[in-house]
Amino acid sequence: MPDNRKRNDGALTQPFPGRNYYYLIAGLPDMALEQSKLPLSLPELMEQLALSLHPDDLRLARLIFLPADNRNLLRLLRKEASEWEPHGQFSREEMEEGLKEPRLLPAYMRRFRQAYQEETPVWPGMSWEN
Known part of the structure; x- marks a missing residue:
């Protein structure tokens, strides 16, 4: 039985069949470039995603937080007194x-x-920040 999700080059066209989140995107607040304040904070967005996404997809969405967590970890290891990034x-x-x-x-x-x-x-050759 052929796999209809594969393109000619073998790549998957739809990694998670049956998981279309059109309703999720449609339900998000409208945003405009000229807005000075976002209508949804990152924690609020993640709360919405946690209610809507399949656990595997939520795990992937949480990757958004890793850069902040990584910088915070480095700050603690260096014993820096700088402000904690709250978006991890x-x-x-x-x-x-x-x-x-x-x-x-x-x-x-x-x-x-x-x-x-x-x-x-x-x-080797990479800084701690990278």
Whole structure:
């Protein structure tokens, strides 16, 4: 039986068959370039997504938060007093607890933490920020 989701080059045209979220997009507030304030904050958007998305898709949507979490982790490791970025998945308290009990952090953060403490970059030639 042929897979109708594949293009000629083998790529999938629809990664998750049957999961069309037209209603979700249609239900979001309208936005215009000239708006000074967004009608929906990132936490509000994620709350809406959590109610609407399949768990696999929600896991992918949460990747939006990783850059903020990564910067916050680096700030804690460097013991910087700079302001906490609130748009991550982890609160400051959760991240601090994760540094005390690494199993609470995602595997990639545990690996980064260990590399940082050993002063051995995860990828040679790459800065800690990248």
